[in-house]
Amino acid sequence: MRKFxxxxxxxxxxxxxxEHMKNALKENVLSISHRxxxxxxxxxxxxEAIRSLLVLPNxxxxxFTSSATEIWERIIQNTVEAESFxxxxxxxSRRFLEIAENYQINAMSQVAEEGKVxxxxxxxxxETAELIAVTQNETSTGASQPIDDIKKIRKAFPDQLxxxxxxxxxxxxxxxxxxxxxxxxxxxxxxxxxxxxxxxIVNNRCFQKAQSLMNKNRTIGSYHSLPSLLxxxxxxQTPETPNVLGVYLLGKVATDMANKGIDQIRRExxxxxxxxxxxxxxxxxxxxxxxxEVHRSKTTLxxxxxxxxKEIISxxxxxxxxxxxxxxxxxxKHIRIANFPTHxxxxxxxxxxxxxxxxx
Amino acid sequence: MRKFxxxxxxxxxxxxxxEHMKNALKENVLSISHRxxxxxxxxxxxxEAIRSLLVLPNxxxxxFTSSATEIWERIIQNTVEAESFxxxxxxxSRRFLEIAENYQINAMSQVAEEGKVxxxxxxxxxETAELIAVTQNETSTGASQPIDDIKKIRKAFPDQLxxxxxxxxxxxxxxxxxxxxxxxxxxxxxxxxxxxxxxxIVNNRCFQKAQSLMNKNRTIGSYHSLPSLLxxxxxxQTPETPNVLGVYLLGKVATDMANKGIDQIRRExxxxxxxxxxxxxxxxxxxxxxxxEVHRSKTTLxxxxxxxxKEIISxxxxxxxxxxxxxxxxxxKHIRIANFPTHxxxxxxxxxxxxxxxxx
Numbered sequence: 001m002r003k004f005x006x007x008x009x010x011x012x013x014x015x016x017x018x019e020h021m022k023n024a025l026k027e028n029v030l031s032i033s034h035r036x037x038x039x040x041x042x043x044x045x046x047x048e049a050i051r052s053l054l055v056l057p058n059x060x061x062x063x064f065t066s067s068a069t070e071i072w073e074r075i076i077q078n079t080v081e082a083e084s085f086x087x088x089x090x091x092x093s094r095r096f097l098e099i100a101e102n103y104q105i106n107a108m109s110q111v112a113e114e115g116k117v118x119x120x121x122x123x124x125x126x127e128t129a130e131l132i133a134v135t136q137n138e139t140s141t142g143a144s145q146p147i148d149d150i151k152k153i154r155k156a157f158p159d160q161l162x163x164x165x166x167x168x169x170x171x172x173x174x175x176x177x178x179x180x181x182x183x184x185x186x187x188x189x190x191x192x193x194x195x196x197x198x199x200x201i202v203n204n205r206c207f208q209k210a211q212s213l214m215n216k217n218r219t220i221g222s223y224h225s226l227p228s229l230l231x232x233x234x235x236x237q238t239p240e241t242p243n244v245l246g247v248y249l250l251g252k253v254a255t256d257m258a259n260k261g262i263d264q265i266r267r268e269x270x271x272x273x274x275x276x277x278x279x280x281x282x283x284x285x286x287x288x289x290x291x292x293e294v295h296r297s298k299t300t301l302x303x304x305x306x307x308x309x310k311e312i313i314s315x316x317x318x319x320x321x322x323x324x325x326x327x328x329x330x331x332x333k334h335i336r337i338a339n340f341p342t343h344x345x346x347x348x349x350x351x352x353x354x355x356x357x358x359x360x
Numbered sequence: 361m362r363k364f365x366x367x368x369x370x371x372x373x374x375x376x377x378x379e380h381m382k383n384a385l386k387e388n389v390l391s392i393s394h395r396x397x398x399x400x401x402x403x404x405x406x407x408e409a410i411r412s413l414l415v416l417p418n419x420x421x422x423x424f425t426s427s428a429t430e431i432w433e434r435i436i437q438n439t440v441e442a443e444s445f446x447x448x449x450x451x452x453s454r455r456f457l458e459i460a461e462n463y464q465i466n467a468m469s470q471v472a473e474e475g476k477v478x479x480x481x482x483x484x485x486x487e488t489a490e491l492i493a494v495t496q497n498e499t500s501t502g503a504s505q506p507i508d509d510i511k512k513i514r515k516a517f518p519d520q521l522x523x524x525x526x527x528x529x530x531x532x533x534x535x536x537x538x539x540x541x542x543x544x545x546x547x548x549x550x551x552x553x554x555x556x557x558x559x560x561i562v563n564n565r566c567f568q569k570a571q572s573l574m575n576k577n578r579t580i581g582s583y584h585s586l587p588s589l590l591x592x593x594x595x596x597q598t599p600e601t602p603n604v605l606g607v608y609l610l611g612k613v614a615t616d617m618a619n620k621g622i623d624q625i626r627r628e629x630x631x632x633x634x635x636x637x638x639x640x641x642x643x644x645x646x647x648x649x650x651x652x653e654v655h656r657s658k659t660t661l662x663x664x665x666x667x668x669x670k671e672i673i674s675x676x677x678x679x680x681x682x683x684x685x686x687x688x689x690x691x692x693k694h695i696r697i698a699n700f701p702t703h704x705x706x707x708x709x710x711x712x713x714x715x716x717x718x719x720x
Contacts, residue, residue, distance in 0.1 A: 003391075004390055005388065005391040005392075007391070007393050008389065009601070010392060010393060010601065010604065011391060012391055013390055017390075018385055021381065023384070025381070028363055028365065029368070030370065030377075030554040030555075031363075031365040031370055031371060031372055031373060031682075032365075032370060033365075033367050033370060033684065034370065034555065058437065065426075066425075066426030066427075066430070066556070066600070067426075067600040067601055067602075068600075068601070069583050069599065069600035069601070070426070070583070071583050072582075072583075073581070073583065076582075096643060098582075099582040099583065102579065102581065102582035102585070103579055103582065104577075104579055121546050153569065186601065188601060190375035190605075194390040194603075194604065194605045195390075195394065195601040195602065195603060195604050195605075196426070196556055196557075196601075196602065196603030196604070196605065196606060204564055217464075219462065219463055219464055221433070221458040221462065222432075222433050222436075222463065223430070223432075223461070224460075225431065225458065239429065240426070240427040240428075240429035240430065241370065241427055241429070241555040241556075242368070242556065243554075243555060243556030243603060243606075244370065244428075244554065244555050244556070245554045245555075245556065245605075246556060246603075254635055255627055285574075312526070322391075324393065335632065348615060350702065
């Protein structure tokens, strides 16, 4: 039986992926050398497609890593000497802090209750913090930091580097990337691609910081340090043999999304999120975990469940819908539903109907 | 026009890969959660297939990274406090040394002339070196360290950790992995898979070393430190969202190779290598770059060219054969030809004939 995946990543593939994979095989994309002109052309097309879709400033660089998890590590290695500051609103923002701690950074934080976000107005960040880490969309709780908050944080802390996690919200989130110094996402979320690729956006302030760390004789990593990534990046190459298929597919899907229209994708995402949240409100066994409406994620929706979540997951599974359980300690108490660009209005409406049929 | 790739990786896909990719799409392998039982099953099957194909000791662990380049970094972070020692016989063994230097390790070396290997009998390694890095098959020059040398090095240096690079020789190289403490390879070489996955084999001495570095309050990395990899690995998971397709395909192809028979694959590899080296010897424009027959790689064959290599590459390209140019400073002076398990005897024979047709 064909299944439909609403898991918060990996999830249902973007509807054009299968065709692009077949073309990749036909065009020998998986056999070409990563030092060939053929690869450089693919690399460049993907970079340009992402730059255009996200409306990135011209002087921001785009690099490929193996995962967003890797990017957390590379940000710490390359841009922090002693102190980082993390806005924590769930398991993934906390994971970034833990990676900073692994590198013996003084990782400070302000922690919001789960399901909430740290209010921008209430932020207390020491001047000594070199980096401020903000998770725009926390995949574990479905709490989302309003885009306006980014501007407020930038204004209040002009000297710090700001790192923005858009792992499960790009390209839906309408972010002005010139407000942050670095941002990153994974391709298996909104882009609907096979996992195994992280995308790292970096401005020149990050390079300057990496250079200053090097001048102090500090280790900034090796093949994936910013200078190493840049050296190959300007040639549309990567330091290592990359996930060529991932780079190829990302370029194709980003182009498909641009052709469809990012505004259209955003409108549809908001409509579908409203349908699902309405179902959460109307259901007798569900309610939105995030109480404040402005903080509710439009791409990864989380609901409290009055019955064990596995019963809901199991009932939907009979209808061939696969949704996610809660994260960590919420495993049995939450369901998590992805609302990514590949999820059609029709499927979301049917899913909402099925959710409403499940009674206590 | 259909092309045949004899590039030294990425190269021609193993002949079953396309079918396995189609099955992966059908079976929703690219949509399943990396924390699901479905993923754990795939992970376990791949681990078992690799363990069986390479005849690994039971207490050796297998981890997935994004590339062999990453593994160089992780080995240094996790197993070296102050001193490493590298047998250098080309660009890739040198790259490992450079990564050690990036991490401010005192990286010592013994350097063989290009096209040769460091003779095991002539090794002078200080007792203080914690790790000895040996490149079994140097992809840049086609020089291969005889398997017997590994045993000699193990015997002479029982206390050091030995890291063996089998990036472009596993599973052809008939290595007794109990002779080394860690080994690693890339999937886009002999396994004929899409790039984007490195396989890291690690014994318990490496874990003990990582623990002792931690006890000394030294940073051993974060999500891909050995303790972090082990914590998830025992559950057949990975710390980050992995390249699920890569893990799936590796398991399938390793199983296909086991079914064909590793002895059969080794015999065919040796026959095909003999055909190609004979063509190098007979050609008026080619000669094997590695002068010593026992040091000639059977999987990545390199020849000096009497005419610019691009002319040879271009002529073969007209016959739809794609071969590699020389590495680095040898770009125009060498050709490099992969002889991987997917390359059939028939294709290698035709390629040898075509090589012989090219005159000065």
